Amino acid sequence: MSGRRVGFCLSDKKRRRMNLDAFAEFCEGHGVEVVEIDLSQPLGAQGPFDVIIHKLSDVIVEAEHNSQSQQLLANFQSYVSAHPSTILLDPLPAMTQLLDRFASYRIMSELHNSLRDWRICSPPYLEIHSATELPSIQQGVTAQNLSFPLICKTRVAHGSLSHEMSLIFSADSLADIRPPCVLQSFVNHGAVLHKVFVVGDRHYCVERPSLKNFPSGPCDRKTIFFNSHQVSKPESSSDLTALDEEMPCLPPPSSEAVAALVRELRAQLGMALFGVDVIINIHTHTLTVIDINIFPGYEGVPQFFSSLLSHIESVLDKHSSAGPQAAGSASSAPSPAAASRLL
Numbered sequence: 001m002s003g004r005r006v007g008f009c010l011s012d013k014k015r016r017r018m019n020l021d022a023f024a025e026f027c028e029g030h031g032v033e034v035v036e037i038d039l040s041q042p043l044g045a046q047g048p049f050d051v052i053i054h055k056l057s058d059v060i061v062e063a064e065h066n067s068q069s070q071q072l073l074a075n076f077q078s079y080v081s082a083h084p085s086t087i088l089l090d091p092l093p094a095m096t097q098l099l100d101r102f103a104s105y106r107i108m109s110e111l112h113n114s115l116r117d118w119r120i121c122s123p124p125y126l127e128i129h130s131a132t133e134l135p136s137i138q139q140g141v142t143a144q145n146l147s148f149p150l151i152c153k154t155r156v157a158h159g160s161l162s163h164e165m166s167l168i169f170s171a172d173s174l175a176d177i178r179p180p181c182v183l184q185s186f187v188n189h190g191a192v193l194h195k196v197f198v199v200g201d202r203h204y205c206v207e208r209p210s211l212k213n214f215p216s217g218p219c220d221r222k223t224i225f226f227n228s229h230q231v232s233k234p235e236s237s238s239d240l241t242a243l244d245e246e247m248p249c250l251p252p253p254s255s256e257a258v259a260a261l262v263r264e265l266r267a268q269l270g271m272a273l274f275g276v277d278v279i280i281n282i283h284t285h286t287l288t289v290i291d292i293n294i295f296p297g298y299e300g301v302p303q304f305f306s307s308l309l310s311h312i313e314s315v316l317d318k319h320s321s322a323g324p325q326a327a328g329s330a331s332s333a334p335s336p337a338a339a340s341r342l343l
């Protein structure tokens with residue numbers, strides 16, 4: 001495939017983590033030119049692009065309260081709207097919904113029905129939109145059938161603050177939450193997390209450390225505050241991830257069930273680059289979806305570069321046989337205000 005230009009719009013941190021320079025080298029041998037897009041400069045002069053791959057989550061979240069980020073997002077969206085034949089991975093509306101745990105947890109909760117046959121579910125959860133009287137939070141926890149311990153996560157699902165979480169062990173400790181946030185039933189899963197990394201029509205499962213088991217039901221233990229990046233990175237190891245007592249190894253999630261989950265989420269999200277965090281309930285062995293991530297790190301997936309390039313080639317092949325109108329549907333973007341209003 002010769003003369004194809006793929007633009008990347010990533011934060012410096014993301015560009016380094018993904019090793020974009022190495023990916024550019026990898027693509028060179030396949031006739032695909034990788035171009036780093038500078039969002040602060042006019043995109044027209046940097047194009048044209050056959051495909052744009054981005055992780056604009058930082059900009060979208062900051063656009064909520066920062067006019068400079070709003071302008072960057074508006075520039076990007078104007079370019080995308082003016083170039084309908086440029087394929088966007090992934091469409092901004094799809095990405096924007098995953099920046100909001102209220103939206104992504106609604107998607108996860110629907111899996112219970114669509115994937116019932118595969119015994120795939122997600123834990124009961126409760127949205128806390130703003131500062132709320134303690135009794136009404138406690139009533140909401142009961143009404144939604146949440147069970148202690150609870151895990152509390154920020155509403156915003158991206159960026160450094162989004163990984164600050166807490167484990168709550170009693171109704172009185174619900175005073176420790178800082179809305180807007182979600183409360184989710186904690187599911188004992190033997191301190192093993194299964195990360196499912198999706199690249200187009202391929203997916204890869206990687207095992208990671210995870211939070212240890214805790215006694216079920218309320219207890220007078222103090223709230224535990226932690227950062228999720230202390231818990232489930234490949235090298236994570238702490239009191240939070242070390243099991244307090246031996247337990248039999250759980251079988252990994254069935255590859256057929258994971259394939260069914262990925263198929264369903266691809267259809268629901270309309271995205272090609274995402275991650276799903278899955279745990280196995282130690283009591284029911286149910287495959288439990290606890291998180292969906294935009295353009296994750298793909299750490300532990302040696303096939304990432306070849307899979308990404310293969311996906312780029314396949315969307316370009318489809319596009320050249322289907323004509324420019326097809327790409328336009330893939331890159332429809334909300335207005336900057338609508339994008340930031342979703343958060």
Ligand SMILES: Nc1ncnc2c1ncn2[C@@H]1O[C@H](COP(=O)(O)OP(=O)(O)OP(=O)(O)O)[C@@H](O)[C@H]1O
Nearest residue numbers: 123163184185186187193210211228232277290291
């Ligand atoms: N409902 C739950 N039951 C049990 N453990 C959970 C639950 N939710 C989260 N965890 C634990 O907390 C960790 C972080 O949760 P989550 O993935 O939602 O946070 P995150 O900040 O979005 O993480 P990342 O962005 O790195 O995927 C998980 O890897 C898992 O160890």
Ligand SMILES: O=P(O)(O)O[C@H]1[C@H](O)[C@H](O)[C@H](OP(=O)(O)O)[C@@H](OP(=O)(O)O)[C@@H]1O
Nearest residue numbers: 014017157158159293294295296297298299
């Ligand atoms: O271990 P993984 O690849 O899941 O780590 C991801 C993490 O899940 C989140 O997707 C992070 O994105 P943010 O939520 O935007 O922080 C990724 O960070 P990034 O800098 O790679 O985008 C982690 O890689």
Ligand SMILES: [Mg+2]
Nearest residue numbers: 277291292293
């Ligand atoms: Mg996660």
